[in-house]
Every structure is written in C-alpha cells, then in structure tokens.
Amino acid sequence: MTLMNELKELLKKDVRFIDSEGNLLKNRIVELALKLDKDLIKLLLENERIKNHFFKNIDGILVFDKEKFVMFIDNKEFLPDSYTAFKNKIGLANEEGKYLAKSKEVVLVWPYKDCVLEGGQEKPDEKRDEIFHNIVLAPDEIDRLLEPKVFTNFKRIDKNGEHKLEGFRRDSEINRKRGLPEDTITDNLIIKGNNLLVLHSLLKEFRGKIKLIYIDPPYNPQSAANTFCYNNNFNHSTWLTFMKNRIDAAKYLLSEDGFFCVSIDHNELFYLGVLCDEIFGRDNRIGIVAVETNPGGRSDSKFFATSGEYFLVYTKNIDKAKINDLPLSEEELREYRYEDNISRYKLVPLRRTGSNSTPDKRPNLYFPIYYNPETKEISVKNREGFIEIYPLGKDGTKRVWRWSKEKIIKNIENLEIREVNGKYTVFVKDRIRYSKKPKTVWYGARYDASTYGTKYLQQFNLAEDFSYPKSLYLVQDIIRILSDKNSIILDFTAGSGTTAEAVIRLNEEDGGNRQFILCEQMDYVHTITIGRLKRILDQIEKYDFVYMELMKLNKVFVEKIRDARTTEELLNVWEEMKHNGFLSYRVNSKLFDENIEEFKTLNLDEQKKLLLEMLDYNDLYVNYSEIDDAIYNVSKMDKKLNKEFYRGKENA
Known part of the structure; x- marks a missing residue:
C-alpha cells in the first residue's frame, strides 16, 4: 500500500475526519493538524511508516512536522476532489462536520426534561448553572429505539372528572368530512412521554392525516428569554440535530396539503430555516412571519430591545396547499362606519398619491369628474347644474385619479363625493370584507404574550408555575389560517396547553370539529396542561379528551x-x-x-x-412488539387499548 493510501485508511479511523458518505474531510484534517490536535497526533504515531515520514527525531524527542503534513494533505493527489464532500450540499452540519440531512444520529433528550439537573428550578435558584447530561445516540447504537411504544394509564377526562377509558372514538361522519378512513381515531389526545418516541408511535394511526403541526420549541438563547420555567441553554449543533430528529418524523404525519409551523426567536431563526428547507424543500416554505409578542421590549436586551418573535410555515406539497384569511379585528371593523343599501364601507380618496401620481406620468388619468351637489349625481360628462372636480393635491398641485374613465363609469355607484375643508373630494366606497389575507408582520394587543399568555394563566392560578406561554389569540390565528373546521392539529411541545384551548375556542366560535393531539413529557402535564383544560371544560362542558402515557422501562x-x-x-x-x-x-x-x-x-x-x-436507551419505554411478554406485566385492559390504538377496534 502506498503511503498516501495508508494515511487515508488511518485517518478514517477518526470519525471527525469523515462525512456521512465515508469521504475524508480535508479542511477538517488540516484545521486540527495546525492546532496540533493531540488525538490526531496519537493516531499518526500508531503507524511506524507514517510516524517516520511526518515526525523528526531531535535528541530522542519526536517533533511533528505539521507543515510537511499539511502540504501532503493539500496535495491534489491525496484528495483530488475534497470539494465533493461539500458541493451541492450547502447546508447545516454538526460539530463533526457531518451534514444534518444525512445524519442518522438521534438527540434523545428534551432540554431539561430527560436530563439531570444539579441547579434549582425554583425562582430563587434560576440563575444557577444547570448541568445538562445530553444523550446523543449514534446510528449503530439504535435498534429498537424508534419502534412504536406501549401506552398505559389511559383515562377519559371530561367535565365530571377522570374515568377509565373503555375505548377510542372513531366518528365516521367526521372522518368523511376530513377525507380520512372512517375508522381513524377522533378523540382529542394528550400523551405524556418523550416527544420523539411519541411521534414515531403516532405514525401507525395518523400517518398522512394531520393538517397542521404547530410547535413552540425551546429557543436556545443565552439569556433570560426562556421558553420554559427553567434555564434553556442547549448546545447549538445538538439543538439542530434535536430539532431535525423530530421534524423528520413529524413530516410523515402531515397530509399532502398540511402545514408545519414552528415558533422561534432570532437566536436560531436562520439555522432553523435552513434545516427546514432541507427537510421540506425550499419551494415548500410559504412564509416567515414576525409577531410583536412583547410591545414594551425586553429591558434585559443588550442592544435592541427584543419585542418580537417569528414563526416559519412550511407545507408538505406547495401544489396542494391553501391558507385561509384572517377575520378583521374590532378596530378594523370600526373603520367601516358608513353603510348603504349594499353593505358597510369606508371612504378612500380616489386621488392617487405617491409615485406615478402626476399627469406627466399618467396623462390618461387626469380629467375632471362632474358632480351635482343638489341631486348628488356623479358623471364623467359635463351637464347642466354640475361642477367639475379635478384631482388636486392639498397644495393645489395637479395629481391623477386611481381609476380610468371606463372604470368610473362601470363602478359609479361605488363613488361618493363629500365636502372636505370647503372643497369637494371624490372617494371610493371601500366595501367591507370580513376577512383579510394574512400579512408577514403581525402586531396588536391580542398577540401580547404577557396579557394573553402569562396573565391569562393567572385566572387558572398557573402563571407562577409556567413562564413564557404564547398568547391564546396568536395560536388561534395560526390554527385559523393553516387548517379548516374539521382538521387534526398536533402540538408535540404542548407546554401549558395553549394549542388545546385554542382548538376548543375555535370550535365554539365556528361550530368546527377540530381535533387536538398534544405531547408533553414534564410532570406538569398533570397540574398545568391538564389542569388548564379541566377549567376550560368547566366553562365549555361538551368536550373531553383521552390521556395516556408511554409505559416506562429504563x-x-x-x-x-x-x-x-x-x-x-x-x-x-x-x-x-x-x-x-x-x-x-x-x-x-x-x-x-x-x-x-x-x-x-x-x-x-x-x-x-x-x-x-x-x-440502554433503546429500552427507555416498553416496545409495542413486546406487549405480550410477561416480564413487562402489561395489564389485560392496557393490552386491549393498545391493540385497538395500533390495529383498529376490530382487532383489539
């Protein structure tokens, strides 16, 4: 074997130097050689021939000739197309240089949920450093990890409390409206457990059936802007891999016309966008929306006072996607203060302003409109008793109309002339539209996370236990535009349960049959998430939901x-x-x-x-394939409900 090939084989022993396709990463090798990386030097010393070639013996001391080594690596004969590892793969890579799109490793934990904490979670302790034991599993460590899991502790919860679950509902009429198989589960679900494993467990029943997945994940800031009630520091590349694992699985749950929507702040906005571009395809990104969630701005911001966040919206298939309009706000409705026999309307000047608003630019739009103050008649032809009105600016400068003569004639009933400051002004009757196309910037009191998130939870006595909940109205509007009245909505970062309440409130508003599926793995799912929904059921009695959790093992x-x-x-x-x-x-x-x-x-x-x-992290929970194994002691009723969930009622 030549020295060149011998060195290549040696370097491939270090996973840092190879990509997901087994190609050597030339730039990474050079970078660590220049830094005199101790593991690289140890590796080179393992081979006698390579040691003799790249190390000098000076009075019994071996000295690494890094310049010679780097020149050898840079030689085109060594890696003639090292560029191949990167071409057409511009995107995100983890710390080892492996492209996330190809990576098969799994970040198993949810930050500060599955991990070990040494600092406190109480308010007096929240500034203490937390010790995060991150769990990353390499592909060769994964065998049964992502298999469907056994569920247990089933309950149906309604206005009267908690009851033993007898079986899942499958409303054929609702499923027909959704265009789904008639035996699809139509119960609202709250599932406790690791959300990555829950997503894989949902695939059997809900693959291709979810219209909207909305999540509010940890934002990964190095600041007090936590999304949860505990510190939220999460290594950058690990966070990206963590998100990739879950979004990869979630994509398979979406219907062809479905949407994936994720809230995020500026810390990971660009990186999350590139990641989602890789998973869904850039052409399927339909919007990046900025929302003012904190009108006052954060006082602890070092530079700009952070006052907003973002949400990214992707669709499964851009050719089948269709979003809905938003209803007008009360403030917007009040603008339509006039009414005739056709509808309510507001007045908009017919005179054009801004660019191209002068006769030299648009000569065909400069002409008089004639008006009879007695009869209120309007015309483009001069008649007896009519006065002429030209499109003049406030300073008397000549302007032009926004409509041509032909359009004015066709829409004469939609013009109105009023006297303003002693002069007659021509207005267009802007007819009321009770909905509007969503914009890419959302603002207004209804999106204030303090008023309609934190303070809103105070009525349930939950605000002290949960930090940074989203505004209920923000989540309602997201669901409103990205789903329909009969959709299934999934939130696998359930938190305080805002998504579930938003679904219920919207159903009450428009008579819809939306269904929610929530996943949460913190113990506060009982006190906060379910506690909140129980209070909602006290107000709106006709709803219920099924609670179940992954059956724990390791x-x-x-x-x-x-x-x-x-x-x-x-x-x-x-x-x-x-x-x-x-x-x-x-x-x-x-x-x-x-x-x-x-x-x-x-x-x-x-x-x-x-x-x-x-x-063994493959055995955190009991796998469904082993449900009948006596060692796990799964109850007869749990077996029945699991088999019904995974196989359909007739097979339970």
Whole structure:
C-alpha cells in the first residue's frame, strides 16, 4: 500500500475526519493538524511508516512536522476532489462536520426534561448553572429505539372528572368530512412521554392525516428569554440535530396539503430555516412571519430591545396547499362606519398619491369628474347644474385619479363625493370584507404574550408555575389560517396547553370539529396542561379528551438517577438497575462492583453521568412488539387499548 493510501485508511479511523458518505474531510484534517490536535497526533504515531515520514527525531524527542503534513494533505493527489464532500450540499452540519440531512444520529433528550439537573428550578435558584447530561445516540447504537411504544394509564377526562377509558372514538361522519378512513381515531389526545418516541408511535394511526403541526420549541438563547420555567441553554449543533430528529418524523404525519409551523426567536431563526428547507424543500416554505409578542421590549436586551418573535410555515406539497384569511379585528371593523343599501364601507380618496401620481406620468388619468351637489349625481360628462372636480393635491398641485374613465363609469355607484375643508373630494366606497389575507408582520394587543399568555394563566392560578406561554389569540390565528373546521392539529411541545384551548375556542366560535393531539413529557402535564383544560371544560362542558402515557422501562431509572441527592441513593439505584434494568451491552456490572470504591470518589454529577451512560436507551419505554411478554406485566385492559390504538377496534 502506498503511503498516501495508508494515511487515508488511518485517518478514517477518526470519525471527525469523515462525512456521512465515508469521504475524508480535508479542511477538517488540516484545521486540527495546525492546532496540533493531540488525538490526531496519537493516531499518526500508531503507524511506524507514517510516524517516520511526518515526525523528526531531535535528541530522542519526536517533533511533528505539521507543515510537511499539511502540504501532503493539500496535495491534489491525496484528495483530488475534497470539494465533493461539500458541493451541492450547502447546508447545516454538526460539530463533526457531518451534514444534518444525512445524519442518522438521534438527540434523545428534551432540554431539561430527560436530563439531570444539579441547579434549582425554583425562582430563587434560576440563575444557577444547570448541568445538562445530553444523550446523543449514534446510528449503530439504535435498534429498537424508534419502534412504536406501549401506552398505559389511559383515562377519559371530561367535565365530571377522570374515568377509565373503555375505548377510542372513531366518528365516521367526521372522518368523511376530513377525507380520512372512517375508522381513524377522533378523540382529542394528550400523551405524556418523550416527544420523539411519541411521534414515531403516532405514525401507525395518523400517518398522512394531520393538517397542521404547530410547535413552540425551546429557543436556545443565552439569556433570560426562556421558553420554559427553567434555564434553556442547549448546545447549538445538538439543538439542530434535536430539532431535525423530530421534524423528520413529524413530516410523515402531515397530509399532502398540511402545514408545519414552528415558533422561534432570532437566536436560531436562520439555522432553523435552513434545516427546514432541507427537510421540506425550499419551494415548500410559504412564509416567515414576525409577531410583536412583547410591545414594551425586553429591558434585559443588550442592544435592541427584543419585542418580537417569528414563526416559519412550511407545507408538505406547495401544489396542494391553501391558507385561509384572517377575520378583521374590532378596530378594523370600526373603520367601516358608513353603510348603504349594499353593505358597510369606508371612504378612500380616489386621488392617487405617491409615485406615478402626476399627469406627466399618467396623462390618461387626469380629467375632471362632474358632480351635482343638489341631486348628488356623479358623471364623467359635463351637464347642466354640475361642477367639475379635478384631482388636486392639498397644495393645489395637479395629481391623477386611481381609476380610468371606463372604470368610473362601470363602478359609479361605488363613488361618493363629500365636502372636505370647503372643497369637494371624490372617494371610493371601500366595501367591507370580513376577512383579510394574512400579512408577514403581525402586531396588536391580542398577540401580547404577557396579557394573553402569562396573565391569562393567572385566572387558572398557573402563571407562577409556567413562564413564557404564547398568547391564546396568536395560536388561534395560526390554527385559523393553516387548517379548516374539521382538521387534526398536533402540538408535540404542548407546554401549558395553549394549542388545546385554542382548538376548543375555535370550535365554539365556528361550530368546527377540530381535533387536538398534544405531547408533553414534564410532570406538569398533570397540574398545568391538564389542569388548564379541566377549567376550560368547566366553562365549555361538551368536550373531553383521552390521556395516556408511554409505559416506562429504563426511563424509571433515568428519573431516579435525576432525583438522587446522595451517593448512597445512587448506589441503591445501581443495585436495582443490575437486577431490573436493561444495561448497555458495553457494561460489565461485575467489573463495576469490583471498582465501587473508585466510583465513590467521583463527585455526584460524575456519578450520575456514569450511571446514565450504563443504561440502554433503546429500552427507555416498553416496545409495542413486546406487549405480550410477561416480564413487562402489561395489564389485560392496557393490552386491549393498545391493540385497538395500533390495529383498529376490530382487532383489539
């Protein structure tokens, strides 16, 4: 083997130097060589021939000749088309240089939900540093992770409280209106568990059936602008991979005419946009909307006082997508203060302003309009008793009309002339339209996240427990324009349950049959999300929803490790893990026990991290394929409901 080929094979041992297709990343190799990366140098020293070629022996000390090495790597014969790794792939890459579009690794955790916390979540502690044990699984570590999971703790919740679930509803009439199979589940659902795994579990029943997916994910800021009630720092490339995993799965749930809508702030706006362009296709991006959610601006902003956020909207298929208009606001409706026998209207001057508004630019639009003040008649021809009106500016300068003579004749009933400041002015009757095309900038009191988010939750005594909820009216308007009255709406970042309430309120407003599916994995799903909806059901009694959760397996040990406060507690968890948990194939429990004293010398955070790494993350929850295995002790009723959910009622 030539030295060149030998070096190529050696460098491929380091995953940092290869892309998802196995090509060497020339720029990455050069970059780390110039930095004298210790792992690269160790790798080069493994091969005697390469060591002799790129290292000098000076008085018994090996010195790396990085210039010689870089020149060798830069040689076109070494990597004649290193550019190939990048051409036609302009986009996002993770820290190892692997393109996210090709990456198969999974970021399993939801920031500060599945992770271990060392700092506090209470308000007095919120400035403390949080320790985030990130879980990233490489492709070769994933086997059963994304299989459908077993659900448990089923309940139907209505105005009268919680009841044992007897079965799922499948309203054939509603499904016919949706154009879906008649046996599709029509219950509102709230599911507790890891949202990535819930998405994959929903595919069997809801693939291609969801009209709108709306999410409000963690924004990943390095500031107090949290989207949740705890610190929200999340490594950039990990955050991108985390989002990619979930959006990839969510896309398959969308109908062909469906929409994906995601809220975000400026910190990750550009990167999230590129990521979604890769997943949905740039041609399927239909809008980027700015919303003023904090009219006063944030006082803690270092430069500009942040007062708004954004939401990105993508469709599954641009050729089949159609959005709806928004209704006019009360303020906009008040502008239409006049009324005739046709409709309400407001008055808009017929005189053109701005560019191309002078006779030298538009000579055909400069002419008199004739008006009879007694009979109120309007004409483009001079008649007895009529006066002539020219399109003059306030300073008397000549302007032109916005309409031609022909258009005026055809729409004469839509003109009105009034005396303004002693002069007759021609107006167009702008007829009321009770809806309008959504703009790309939304503002107004209804979108204020403080008034209609945080303060709104105070009526449920929940505001102290949840920070930065979205305005109810913002979510309502998003649902209004991106779905119809019979749509299924999915929110896999449910939070305080704003999406569910917005669905219910809209159904009450227009008699719709919208259905919500929510996913949340924090324990506050019981107190905040469900607590909020129970209060809504007290007001609007005809609705109900089904609650269910993923059946925990190793997830039980993750939570016990997270909650442990002493080494003794962790050792008790370890004893239970050995006998009842599913450990990684790499773990030798006997060897661990033999070195238990060394384990005790680690600090608590290191101990937690080590125990977490010993778990098999493919077994966080029970897989549906193993539901009949006696070891999992799935109840008879849970088996019936799971089989009904996954296979249809006739097979349960």
